[in-house]
Amino acid sequence: MKYLHRLPVIVTYSIIATAQQTKPIRITVGQPSTAPQLEREENDSVQLDAASGDIIVSSRNESFRIPPETNINANWSCDISRAASKFIYDCKLTTGPGALNQVIAFSMASEDPDSLTVRLPSGWKTFKGVDKLHPSLEFILVGGDGIDREAMAATGRTDAFRFESELMPGVVSFDLRPVPRFPKPGEKSLGERLDAISPWANAEILKLETKDRHRRRFLTVGPKIRAQVDSYAALRAELMILIGVPEYGLWQVHLSKLSQTTDPELGSLVRSLPESSPTQTALRQALLLRVESLPR
Missing domain, CATH: 1.10.287 (Helix Hairpins)
Incomplete structure (x- = not known):
């Protein structure tokens, strides 16, 4: 699986390096941290463009922008019917043509994921989210990292999902995540650019790069509440x-x-x-x- 960029790797390495310390770390409450501070190099600049949402980076010999991927033109619609004690949700996820940020994965909040029977369209897989405090069902388009974003954007895409559950419908939250951006031929990848800039600039980018910059969250309809309550x-x-x-x-x-x-x-x-x-x-x-x- 290819990744959007290498920032998560930087975080992981930091955690591993800390875990493998051979000397004990002593922390005294009330005293300032003795952790080394990263020095800002000459001409280092990392700023957030409020108008576009881009992170604008200039460091060493690199100047580039990291755009957010929140502009996902997508709709979620459902036809709901009843069959005995269950509700049938026939839902469609439609990404409109012209939207470069096409959906590759999404999550649907669910208080009882095990109560749902799911029928997926071709190419999709589902699994339970790992966050027990905020249970959800996760959906991913298999092989999505090889999708041609521009080709998909030209036509749009519609995928049909069916859910069967005893849960009545209500307001649930959805997170849509887009197809990762990959460099064009001859263009540096974001990971290569991050390797070429200063440690200070990398650290500043990490402060600005949040999950919300690479997903679109919205409220829509889904299985929610038992009729008894x-x-x-x-x-x-x-x-x-x-x-x-x-x-x-x-x-x-x-x-x-x-x-x-x-x-x-x-x-x-x-x-x-x-x-x-x-x-x-x-x-x-x-x-x-x-x-x-x-x-x-």
């Missing part, structure tokens, strides 16, 4: 999550009325929500299903 309070809490979320800008005027809306009136509020995107349509459908399942 659903309530008006739970539904109200999910609507409140959406307050201030840009993808649901047209919903904000309606969501602002939540504090004045009684439980029996929540159904009317949900029905008033407009549908201006596949994501909004799918979530509105899910919320209506929840309303209709609650006692009146």
Whole structure:
């Protein structure tokens, strides 16, 4: 598997080097650290461009930019139906043409990943996330590191997923991760550039390189809550999550009325929500299903 760049390797080496120390390390509370400080070399500069989000680097004989990969033009839509005690989620992940940052992997938050039966499109694999505090299902396009980004961007891509679960639909978080960038023929890789700059510049880049620069996080619909524990309070809490979320800008005027809306009136509020995107349509459908399942 090829990696976006070598920054994770730098971190790993640092941890290994510390673990292999043969002399004990003594830390005294209240005294300053004696760790050596990296010296800034002449003409070293690492800045974050607020307008573009690029990290602009100048060090030694290298000058380059590290762009974020958050501009992912993608939609997640679901048709939800019932079969006996289970809910069927027929979902589509669509990346539009012209979006250079095409999706190679994504994660879906799930409080009970083991309760989901998943049918995947060709080329995808899934596994449970390792973070037990924030359980999720992870999805990855196998062989995605060999994908031609430009070719995929020319046509876009749609992949269909099916989930079967006893969990009712609700608001879940998604992380979309793009196809890694690879250098063009004759162009230096980012790893080669990082090797050529000063240790100080590498350290400054590490301070700015966060996970959020290489993923797009958004809220959409997915398996969420068991019917036995659903309530008006739970539904109200999910609507409140959406307050201030840009993808649901047209919903904000309606969501602002939540504090004045009684439980029996929540159904009317949900029905008033407009549908201006596949994501909004799918979530509105899910919320209506929840309303209709609650006692009146």
